[in-house]
Amino acid sequence: MRANFIFSEVWIGLRRNLTMTIAVIVTVAVGMALLGVGLMINSQVSRLTSYWTDKVELSVYLCTDKSPFPACKNRGAVTEAEKTSLKQTIQAMPDVERVEFEDQAQAYKNFQESDSNKLLLSVTRVEDMPESFRVKLKDPDKAAAVADSLSGQPAVSRIINQRVLLDSVFGFMGKLRNMALGVAILMVFAATLLIGNTVRLSAYNRRRETGIMRLVGASNIYIQLPFVMEGLIAGLIGGVFAGVLLIITKILVFEGIQMYMQNPIGWDTVAGVITLTMVIGVLICVLASFITLRRYLRV
Amino acid sequence: MIHFDNVTKVYANQNRPALDHVSVDVDKGEFVFLVGPSGSGKSTFLRLVLKEERPNSGSIHVAGKDLARLSNFKVPHLRRRIGCVFQDFRLLPNKNVYENVAFALEVIGKPRRFIRKVVPEVIELVGLEGKAHRMPEELSGGEQQRVAMARAFVNRPMILLADEPTGNIDPATSIGIMKVLDRINRTGTTVLMATHDAAIVDSMRKRVVELEDGKIVRDQSRGVYGQAY
Ligand SMILES: Nc1ncnc2c1ncn2[C@@H]1O[C@H](COP(=O)(O)OP(=O)(O)OP(=O)(O)O)[C@@H](O)[C@H]1O
Numbered sequence: 075m076r077a078n079f080i081f082s083e084v085w086i087g088l089r090r091n092l093t094m095t096i097a098v099i100v101t102v103a104v105g106m107a108l109l110g111v112g113l114m115i116n117s118q119v120s121r122l123t124s125y126w127t128d129k130v131e132l133s134v135y136l137c138t139d140k141s142p143f144p145a146c147k148n149r150g151a152v153t154e155a156e157k158t159s160l161k162q163t164i165q166a167m168p169d170v171e172r173v174e175f176e177d178q179a180q181a182y183k184n185f186q187e188s189d190s191n192k193l194l195l196s197v198t199r200v201e202d203m204p205e206s207f208r209v210k211l212k213d214p215d216k217a218a219a220v221a222d223s224l225s226g227q228p229a230v231s232r233i234i235n236q237r238v239l240l241d242s243v244f245g246f247m248g249k250l251r252n253m254a255l256g257v258a259i260l261m262v263f264a265a266t267l268l269i270g271n272t273v274r275l276s277a278y279n280r281r282r283e284t285g286i287m288r289l290v291g292a293s294n295i296y297i298q299l300p301f302v303m304e305g306l307i308a309g310l311i312g313g314v315f316a317g318v319l320l321i322i323t324k325i326l327v328f329e330g331i332q333m334y335m336q337n338p339i340g341w342d343t344v345a346g347v348i349t350l351t352m353v354i355g356v357l358i359c360v361l362a363s364f365i366t367l368r369r370y371l372r373v
Numbered sequence: 374m375i376h377f378d379n380v381t382k383v384y385a386n387q388n389r390p391a392l393d394h395v396s397v398d399v400d401k402g403e404f405v406f407l408v409g410p411s412g413s414g415k416s417t418f419l420r421l422v423l424k425e426e427r428p429n430s431g432s433i434h435v436a437g438k439d440l441a442r443l444s445n446f447k448v449p450h451l452r453r454r455i456g457c458v459f460q461d462f463r464l465l466p467n468k469n470v471y472e473n474v475a476f477a478l479e480v481i482g483k484p485r486r487f488i489r490k491v492v493p494e495v496i497e498l499v500g501l502e503g504k505a506h507r508m509p510e511e512l513s514g515g516e517q518q519r520v521a522m523a524r525a526f527v528n529r530p531m532i533l534l535a536d537e538p539t540g541n542i543d544p545a546t547s548i549g550i551m552k553v554l555d556r557i558n559r560t561g562t563t564v565l566m567a568t569h570d571a572a573i574v575d576s577m578r579k580r581v582v583e584l585e586d587g588k589i590v591r592d593q594s595r596g597v598y599g600q601a602y
C-alpha cells in the first residue's frame with residue numbers, strides 16, 4: 075500500500091469538494107458537540123443525584139408567633155409540649171432514620187451563611203426565624219409520604235421536601251440533556267446525508283481514475299480508501315472542533331454554575347466525553363462514506 | 374489460456390442473447406482477431422474474460438481459473454494478469470505519459486523503485502521514447518493509444534485484450550499500433566483483439582474468430598476479415 079499515493083488522492087478530493095467538506099466538518103462539529111453536552115449534563119445529573127441522595131431531608135417548620143401560614147392562624151407559637159409530642163410522633167414513624175431539632179439561633183446562623191441579601195439580613199431578627207425538625211429518612215423516596223402524614227400535625231407551619239426541589243432541578247437538566255441529544259441526532263442525520271453527497275460527487279469526479287483502477291486490478295480497498303479517508307479526515311477535523319466547543323462549554327457553563335453544584339464534573343469526565351464523541355463522529359463519517367460508496371462506485 | 378464452454382450471455386432487459394452458446398479455446402501466446410458486425414457480441418466476449426459481466430450459462434476459464442468460482446475478492450488479481458486497451462484510450466488527462474503508465478503500477482501497490490525501472494522500458498517498447506513528459510492532449514491519437522498500450526502492458530500481463538484499438542485512428546497510424554501489439558504478442562502475451570478493420574486483419578494473417586448475432590460463425594487460423602470462399 076502506497077501511503078503517499080492515497081494521501082495525495084485524499085487531499086485532491088477534499089480540495090475539489092471544499093464547500094461540501096466544510097459543510098460536513100461544521101455539521102459533525104456541532105452534532106458531536108451537542109452529543110457531548112448531553113453526555114456531560116447526564117454525568118452531572120448522576121453525580122448530583124448520588125451526592126444528594128443520602129443528604130436529602132424533610133424540613134418540618136414550626137409555627138412562630140406571627141407565622142403567616144394558614145396552619146398557624148388563630149394560634150400562637152409552638153409550645154414545648156407540642157414539640158416533644160411531635161418529635162415522638164416523627165421518631166415513631168418507620169421510615170424515619172433520625173430527627174434533629176433546629177432552634178431559632180441555629181436557623182438564624184444558617185440563614186446568615188446561606189443568604190447574601192444584605193438588606194434582608196439586616197431586617198431579619200433571630201425571633202423571626204422558625205424552629206424546625208430536620209428529618210432524615212431511611213429511604214429518600216418515601217419523603218412525599220412522610221411529608222403528607224406530618225403536614226396535618228398541630229403547630230406544623232409547613233414542610234419542605236428537598237427532594238421535590240432537587241427533582242425539579244434534575245427534571246430541568248434532564249430536559250436540557252434530551253434537547254441536546256435530540257438536536258445531536260438530527261445533526262448526525264444531516265451529516266450522514268452531507269457525507270453521502272460528498273462521496274457521490276467525489277466518486278463522479280474521480281470516475282475516470284476509479285475506472286482505470288478497476289481495470290488494472292487495484293484492490294477494492296485501494297479504490298475505496300481515498301473516499302473513506304476523505305470521510306475520516308472530515309470527521310476527525312469536525313471532532314477536533316467539537317472537542318474545543320466542549321472544553322469551552324465546560325469552562326463557561328459547568329465551571330460557571332459550580333457554586334450551585336457541590337459536585338461538578340471534572341476534566342477526566344470531559345476528556346472521556348470528548349474521546350467518545352470523536353470516536354462516534356469518525357465512525358459515522360467512515361460508515362456513511364462506505365455505505366454511499368457501495369451505491370455509487372461499482373467495484 | 375482462455376476457454377469458453379457453451380457460454381450464453383443475455384443482458385437484463387434484452388431478450389436476444391449477446392452471446393449464444395459460444396465455445397472457443399485460445400492458447401497461450403496466440404494472437405486472435407474477434408470480428409463481426411456491430412452488436413455481434415465482441416465487446417461482451419472481452420467483458421466476460423475480465424469478469425466485468427457474468428455469463429447466464431456455460432463456463433469460462435481464464436489462466437486456468439474457473440471464473441464462476443473466483444470470488445469477487447480475487448477478481449482484481451485476475452485483472453492484474455490481463456491488460457486492456459480501448460477505442461477511446463481512457464488516459465487520465467491531468468497526468469503525463471509517464472504518470473499515466475506509472476498509475477497502473479501505483480494502484481496495485483508496486484514499489485516506487487520498480488516503477489522507476491519498468492515504466493521507461495515500456496514507454497520505449499511502444500515507441501514513445503522522449504515523450505514521457507508530454508500530456509495526453511499534446512499527443513496524436515496514435516500516440517495516445519501507444520500510451521494506453523504501455524499502461525496495459527507495463528505489469529507484463531499474460532493476456533492483452535484490445536477492443537477496437539484502431540477504431541479512432543487513421544489506417545497509416547494503425548499499422549504502427551499493430552506493430553506494437555505484435556511486439557507485445559512476441560513476448561509471449563496472448564492477444565485478443567476485437568476489430569472492424571478488414572485491412573488490418575487481412576494483413577496480419579492471424580487466427581480469426583467471427584461472431585454474428587452472438588454465435589461463432591467462423592474460426593480460422595491465418596484468416597482474413599471477410600468470409601474466405
Ligand atoms: N450493458 C448492456 N446492457 C444491455 N445490452 C447490452 C449491453 N452491452 C451490450 N448490449 C447488447 O448486447 C449485444 C452485443 O453487444 P456488444 O457490445 O458485445 O457488441 P459488439 O460486437 O462489441 O459491437 P460493436 O462492434 O458495435 O462494438 C448488442 O445487441 C448490445 O445492444
Ligand SMILES: [Mg+2]
Nearest residue numbers: 415416417536
Ligand atoms: Mg464493441
